[in-house]
Amino acid sequence: MARRDFHPEEHPFGPAVGRLVNRLADLPGVGRKSAERLANHLVSCSKREALELADAIRDVKERVHRCQRCFNLTDGELCPICRDSRRDAAVVCVVEQPRDVASLEATGVFQGVYHVLGGRLAPLEGITPGDLTIDSLVERVRNQGVRELVMATNPTLEGDGTALFITNLLEGSGVKITRLARGIATGSVLEFANREMLADALRGRQSF
């Protein structure tokens, strides 16, 4: 017997809570039961805590947009990374999405700046160079003293294809183009590595 879900108008706490449960259940990775629990929390927590969350959501929708230079997300004119004078603006890491910037930043390893393409080339879905920020990237390379591009598109057929397209486009520009190392993931188990991962790891083997 499955647990019954409440239509918002029939929620035992009334439609206001019912609507909140539905909105929360729309979020990725949030099921009905989690949505009920979150709604219960928001009903019973302090008004201040709940309104801070509501305001933070509103704030993000009203203020966050694309960085003028790198197309990362930001609430300023330039994003925090482009604004940071300690970053090396001559080394540009090319990623598909802003969330990739966040993932790479979380490592604390990269000291350069980024360029967010806004996706990857996918001819079958009709996503062509004009849909991405490739023109702006070429312009940055030509006119803003970029020394190295680090390709960090996803290691998929389409991500690799996009990186290759850009590499061809910039042939003769003199910029050094690298890509993220391919191999086995630290903490993983060889036994479960797939053929591509192991082949990459073998081809790219490094001196100990």
Added chain:
Amino acid sequence: MARRDFHPEEHPFGPAVGRLVNRLADLPGVGRKSAERLANHLVSCSKREALELADAIRDVKERVHRCQRCFNLTDGELCPICRDSRRDAAVVCVVEQPRDVASLEATGVFQGVYHVLGGRLAPLEGITPGDLTIDSLVERVRNQGVRELVMATNPTLEGDGTALFITNLLEGSGVKITRLARGIATGSVLEFANREMLADALRGRQSF
């Protein structure tokens, strides 16, 4: 190498997103990584979808309060269950918290109404009868033609103690007092019981 958490002012998407991540990570059961993913979704989803969530949170804080009769949550004067003329107002199920009402309603088995105590007696924590809605319950029994009280406090020492206290208080009032069948495990919490367990417990309720 552990993933680095961003201070809100240092978030790579700027402080507005950083604050939203922090607010989301304050929610129960939402870790840093989930909070980042939810914030990414809220940044990239339609403005309408995000503001509907923000408004639903605000709405709940501004409009939801206790039902005047049973102390369940509601955005009306009475809660949807007390308002429903098809429910048998002579059979009152006594629970600790509004979330218990939601759990019992999800079974679809109970046709009576509720009384939310607002907690359970816990002398060691200083929670005494005056802290709960026991006076109102006694008043309902005495003056509103209640035929049966179904005790559905949590099956814990304190929940059982609270049910026993109320039973003693109403001795001689003529009301029939039952309790949920022990299909529910002693020491567990009603909120997490599944629908089968709760439905069996309702059907098999026994004289106190």
